[in-house]
Amino acid sequence: MAYSFDFGLVVSGEYGEWLRQGLLTTLHISAISIVGSLLLGTLVAVLRLSRIKPLVWGSAAFTEFFRNTPLLVQIFFWYFGSYSVLPDFVNEWLYKRDFEFAAGVIALTVYTAAFIAEDIRSGVFAIPKTQLEASRATGLSFLQAMRYVILPQAFRIIIPPLISQFLNLVKNSSLVMAVGVMELTYMARQIEAYTFHGLEAFTVSTLMYLSISLVISFAVNMYNKRVLKIAPR
């Protein structure tokens, strides 16, 4: 059986609109999760670097647990099982909104935060220890020293691995289709189910993912070449 390609079908009209909507949802969920995971990841990393033992253990357990379980299982957990671990008012607030989308955002944020926390920690370790000692000696508290001296330098070093985490997040956002968020992969799947022209839909959506990835990784390479070369060590 010869397969006849019909790209016109998926780039225009109703199905083209589906893919466009899907791409927007992918970008939307990725953008929210990127901001969330950066904040949560920084918090977890700072807690793990603190000297208060329960906080150190707690954040270490957080990182190890979320890094070593599949994202898909985490998505299902937040979607099906979160109501019994989240407080009631949060559940009510979530149910009034798009619950699939919220579960997806929470899962992507928490999962990526665990990886980002590790990146930030390794960035902080790359800063000479005397920096922290010197800033503590000038009278800054631990948090002030982190905020004004250590983290700004660490972030500069870890921008490339951070961005590749964000890139992974964009790719991982395809998994939220499993709970019915209508993002790019979901739409491609949907077009396949309606028209049996899945190959075109998957080609176009693969190209969309690919162009996001390539643009970002090109930018990272430029950053590596231009900025990191002149960064003081």
Add this chain to the structure above:
Amino acid sequence: MRWDVVVNNLQYFLLGAWPNGELGGLAMTILLAVGGIFGAFWLGLVVGLFRMSRSGWLRWSAFVYIEIIRGTPLLMVIFWFYFLAPALLGHSLPGSYSALCALIVFTSAYIAEIVRAGVISLPKGQMEAARSTGLTRGQAMRHVILPQALFNMIPSFVNQFVSLTKDTSLAFIIGVNELTKTATQVNNRTMNAPTEIFIAIALLYFVICYVLTAFSRRLEKKLARYQARGR
């Protein structure tokens, strides 16, 4: 909390319907993971060597392969194998085969980059010395460079193995009866203990992956002493 649901279905989570029906659950996850890493290692090694070859078009095609695969979500690669097989072969493949192929192809691109990094990090003199004793480039690669480079790469391979183990959960999307699928099945049937079921499943994955991660961390420390490095 209703942990009895988890306890009652534990055998189903671990083995699927086996011995009365098809093998599934955690056993299927492990089969996919082991098959995936075995295939991805060899394919990745070949692609990595192509990436460093002196023939321009081999190098270029390996580069394109790596960039395309790494820029695409695994789920897309799985769908490609799932929907392309009927168009190419005329009949559909069982889900587990398409998932395995997708896992191998996807992971091989990452392995290829690990191989390349491992070879590049060796001192350049190794290749020069090997060539000057009369070995061809291929022989030098096989007998001198790769044994050292692969040894240095063991921790990275273990990390990739951990990701692959987690990634097998995506086979669920095309209906393979692995651990995640058994969890959703039991959840749909019982409807009263989703939190417990998914925590239990996450813990099963966690145990495997954490053991591997801890092993890789220990290995990294141990190997650091013997590592041959550039600079």
